[in-house]
Amino acid sequence: MLKEIELHLGKEAESLLKHNCKVSKEMIHHPGPEFVDRIFGPSDRSPRVLRNLQAMFEHGRLKNTGYLSILPVDQGIEHTAGASFAANPLYFDPENIVKLAIEGGCNAVASTLGVLGSVARKYAHKIPFLVKLNHNELMTYPNKYDQVLFASVRQAYDMGAVAVGATVYFGSPESDRQIVEISHAFQLAHELGMATVLWCYLRNGAFKTHDKDYHVAADLTGQANHLGVTMQADIIKQKLPENNGGFTALKFAKSDPKMYSELCSDHPIDLTRYQVMNCYMGRAGLINSGGASSGAHDLSEAVRTAVINKRAGGMGLISGRKAFQRPMKEGISLLHAIQDVYLCPDITLA
Secondary structure, three states: OHHHHHHHHHHHHHHHHHOOOOOOHHHOOOOOOOHHHHHHOOOOOOHHHHHHHHHHHOOOOOOOOOOEEEEEEOHHHHOOHHHHHOOOHHHHOHHHHHHHHHHOOOOEEEEOHHHHHOOHHHHOOOOOEEEEOEEOOOOOOOOOOOOEEOOOHHHHHHOOOOEEEEEEEEOOOOHHHHHHHHHHHHHHHHHHOOEEEEEEEEOOHHHEOOOOEHHHEHHHHHHHHHHHHHOOOOEEEEOOOOEOOHHHHHOOOOOOHHHHHOOOOOOHHHHHHHHHHOOHHHOOEEEEEOOOOOOOOHHHHHHHHHHHHHHHOOOEEEOOHHHHOOOHHHHHHHHHHHHHHHHOOOOOOO
């Protein structure tokens, strides 16, 4: 298994597999079979929340490892259905989305109220459902970027979902409203016994300069994660960091030079470790997104992301477009390749 992973990593293999992080792994609450008991057990989460969290951890190829592989398909709204499913029209049918998650060995399937509701009676007891509550629709002209509620927590509960998810565009003019809306939604979800997953994304035109895109800066995304766990997200979804120093380059908020010298380096595993640190040192699991499909290099890119996430102390990957924008058999193989990283005992915490 390790040899195949090394082949996918190519010339980066030694750097990614042998790196030691600046912040010791001993400080991280790392994933493991007993994660719910060890981390969420002492928290204020109710027994029903613990049961639903455990349901995700006990499903799929990664069951009882403490790691998660989730298939997210909300792009029909976020990126338009035609643009998302033209590569494989099979996935206009919601049942095939759920089938991909099941055959792909995922811990859960995350999608819209409409997608999951259309097949809930057939599949809600066969794979954990994660209902995404809000979305950014692209039908307003000119396009705008705002996460709007499409579903209620009660609707997710009634269809048998184990968790709800939502996005906040931190840094956007709408973020204050979104924070309040989703904080209330997460409170109700916990009261009803469901787990909560927050897409902690950044959205502000000023974050992208002529030479760098700080939407993927470790310091900015790390702080977004910290806001997300403050809202009591049990799991944080975040983009893999690609750079750092957003606060200093953009000259806003507050920072400390030690953030960039003692807590982090330019190595991708250190950058991601900083994201984990901002998830209460791993008390809330960090799952990184798989990113857009780029074609022939999707498999290698997915394996690379999984290695970085696992070695940084993350909890797994939530990968959609790389899996469903190709024939189902290839999508299943890609999901299995991601999961193999978390199943490989030779890929250890950095």
